[in-house]
Amino acid sequence: MITEVRIANLGVIAESVLEPHRGLTVLTGETGAGKTMIVSSLGMLLGERTDSGRVRGGTDRAVVEGRFDLSGLSSELLQAVADAGGEPDGDELLISRQVSAAGRSRAFVGGSQTNLQTLQQISSELITIHGQSGQIELGRSSRQREILDSFAGPELLQLRTQYHDHFVAHRDALAELAQLQADAQARAREADLLRFGIAEIDQVAPEPGEDSALRAEAARLTDIDDLRIAAQQATRALAGDDEDPGAGALAALTAADTSLRQLAGSDAAAAELVDRISELLVGAQDLTGEVSRYADSLSADPQRLAAVMDRTAALTSLTRKYGVDIDAVLAWRADSAQALEGLDGSEDRIAELQEVIAQTEPVVDRLAADLTAARREAAERIAGQVGPELAALAMPHAQLTFSVTPAERGPWGADRIELLLAANPGQAPQPLAKAASGGELSRIRLALEAVLTDAGIGTGGTVVFDEVDAGVGGAVGLEIGRRLSAMAATSQVIVVTHLAQVAAFADRHFVIAKSSDGQVTTSGLVEVTDAEREAELARMMAGLSETGTARAHARELLAEAGQG
CATH class of the missing domain: 3.40.50.300 (P-loop containing nucleotide triphosphate hydrolases)
Structure with a gap:
């Protein structure tokens, strides 16, 4: 409010x-x-x-x-x-x-x-405004449907909700099924490509990081001769060789150790030097042994090198297609397996959707038929009740009917609802927007609102009427005022009027x-209020507010409206 x-x-x-x-x-x-x-x-x-x-x-x-x-x-x-x-x-x-x-x-x-x-x-x-824009709204089929369905009552509205829920489920299932069926060939092609890739990877069966390890091993096997020569040279430099065993570092360190020990025998200050040369000698001996063993391990293995190169080629064929390295290839395989599972599940989803459609189709049809029957029954009742309202509003011969005809099934039923008016006897019913003048549209809206209010389905909130009394006066104005007053019992009603008969209420x-x-x-x-209000009503009726007769008429009007 x-x-x-x-x-x-x-x-x-x-x-x-x-x-x-x-x-x-x-x-x-x-x-x-x-x-x-x-x-x-x-x-x-x-x-x-x-x-x-x-x-x-x-x-x-x-x-x-x-x-x-x-x-x-x-x-x-x-x-x-x-x-x-x-x-x-x-x-x-x-x-x-x-x-x-x-x-x-x-x-x-x-x-x-x-x-x-x-x-x-x-x-x-x-707010609901019943003016020119509201009259345009009344001409819309959606608004006419809402009026009829509201009048029909909660049972029809509940039925409509049930229909809507089933219709949406049915429509969505149809749309999803159509999309899945339209994409069937594309999914099949995608699934075949994924299966081929997964099979190709599984046939090679790569291990994480295997390509990096093989590159390192291939480099070592390829350079085996150079490695062995370098290791042998290092061994000779440390231990000498058979022709000149005293030419190595070990012999020099041994001689230095002997000399320093003699020196330490004569000068105690040289004892520290003996300890240090001993550490160097022991370290050199250990290093010599390790280098010798490393040199002995460097034997050429052409078969292993060939096997490494073959394996590397197989891995390279995968990295060219599925990733920059083997770890990326394995990640692609995992993602593809998951995607393939989803693609293969589409057939199951199609079967599920077909089952949903088969189940909801007859339900939607039945509910649509029930909704049509309920609307036609409500259309007869509202036409019978709105007729007397229109007669009281200076439209005694008007016949207002809700036409309920078959239409393509939609979210709110399978009906085309149209408000038709035959303003005079013998006149064929026509769509409301074509058959009614502006003043008639306002009175039709008021008549419909009055019927809805009597049915306990008042608009509620704030309702504004503009030009509802256009082209009428006298007794009809009183009837309009009575209906507006009745509506005000359940809604806040604001009316712009030029009729004293309306204003009196x-x-x-x-x-x-x-x-x-x-x-x-x-x-x-x-x-x-009071005298000022009497004066305004008198002015509205006769253009005079100060004459005793005009004031008397105003008081009579207020009494008639129950405001005196």
């Missing part, structure tokens, strides 16, 4: 504050006083496109702020506000919209700036007055 609307610099309105009643609030005033700007301001809160030309001349921007009572907001809507970054302001939610003279628009929900799409999503749950009555220069001042939106 709206608790307050603040408007600044919109059209002829400089600044105004509207505090609607929980029930029925009416707005009246002379032509050009700015009544339509009130509706336009609410449209701005709904995220409607707003022409920068509506920004009041001499100002840089128009601003509309709406405050909504949190007690009427659903948890889903509050979550949408939170998702948009907004927060409640105490026990209220603030929504605002700004439009600059340059055409730039900004929207805020709960203090957080948001885009128009999010604003529309949130505010459309709070208001729980709160506001007048938009012009200033002397034709503009609306900051105090232009004024609530009227």
Whole structure:
């Protein structure tokens, strides 16, 4: 429910504050006083496109702020506000919209700036405007379906939910199956390539790091002769050879050891030198043995070299195709095995989907048929109830029917629902948008809302009517007022009207007055009560507010509306 609307610099309105009643609030005033700007301001809160030309001349921007009572907001809507970054302001939610003279628009929900799409999503749950845009909406098949289904009641809505769930499951299974079948050849080719690669790798059976180890071994086997010569030269340098055993390092170290020991016998200070030469001698002896053994191990092995080269060639054939080295090849093999498992599982998935489709197809058909039957029964009932409402609203011969005809199966059934109107006897029913005038559309909306309210399916939230009384007056105006008042028992209703017969039913009555220069001042939106209200109703009926007769008629009208 709206608790307050603040408007600044919109059209002829400089600044105004509207505090609607929980029930029925009416707005009246002379032509050009700015009544339509009130509706336009609410449209701005709904995220409607707003022409920068509506920004009041001499100002840089128009601003509309709406405050909504949190007690009427659903948890889903509050979550949408939170998702948009907004927060409640105490026990209220603030929504605002700004439009600059340059055409730039900004929207805020709960203090957080948001885009128009999010604003529309949130505010459309709070306000319903029955004006020109609402009449266009009524002409849409989707809206007509919602009206019929809501009237039919919770059993049909539950049936529709069941149908929708099964339809979506059936549709998704069909789509996935079609995709799998369309990709069958591509999957088969991919699977064959993966199997070939895996088999090729398994036939070679490489080990992790094997290619690096073989390269090192091949290099060693290839250079075996050079290695052996170098090792033999090192051995001779250390131990000498058979022709000159004293030419090696060992002989020199041994001679040095003997000399230093003699020196130490004469000079104790040389004892440390003996220890050091002894360490060198022992180390040289150990090194000589190791080099000799290494030289003995370096024997040529042509067969092993050939085997290493063959194995290296086999590994190279794998790294050319599947990875930069054997470790990468093995990683490719593991990934491919997993992918192949998924591809092979597609056949199982196809069988599963076919089973799902076979099971859901008859269920979807049955639920669609049940939904059609329920809608046709509801269409007969609502037509019978809306007829008297239209008659009371100066459309005595109008026949409004919901046509339910077969259509391609969709998410909400297999029906094409169309609202048809035959305005006069003998006239063939035509689509509502073609058959009804603007005033008739407004009254049809009111009649439908009245029927829904009687059925306990009121719109709830805030409902705004603009031009609902276009082209009518007198007794019809009273009937319109009665229906708006009844609707206000379950919804907050705001009505812009030029009929005193409608305004008389208001729980709160506001007048938009012009200033002397034709503009609306900051105090232009004024609530009227008692004598002031009588005067305004008198003005609306006769253009005179000060005559006793006009005042008497106004009091009679208030009494008729139960407000006197």
